[in-house]
Amino acid sequence: MSSNLVSLAVLEQVELIQQLEEKEKNVVYTIIESFISKKKIKEFVQQNVAL
Secondary structure, X not given: OOHHHHHHHHHHHHHXXXXXXXXXXXXXXXXXXXXXXXXXXXXXXXXXXXX
């Protein structure tokens, strides 16, 4: 899938999320933030902790 198609798909999903009730939007954003934080922590540990 090309970068433009992915961007369009993400934009469409964000637009659909915006239509949700406030509580549902907050749940979606919390889940997304959790995955992003997990990825950042994993990358940090891999770069800064010698095993």
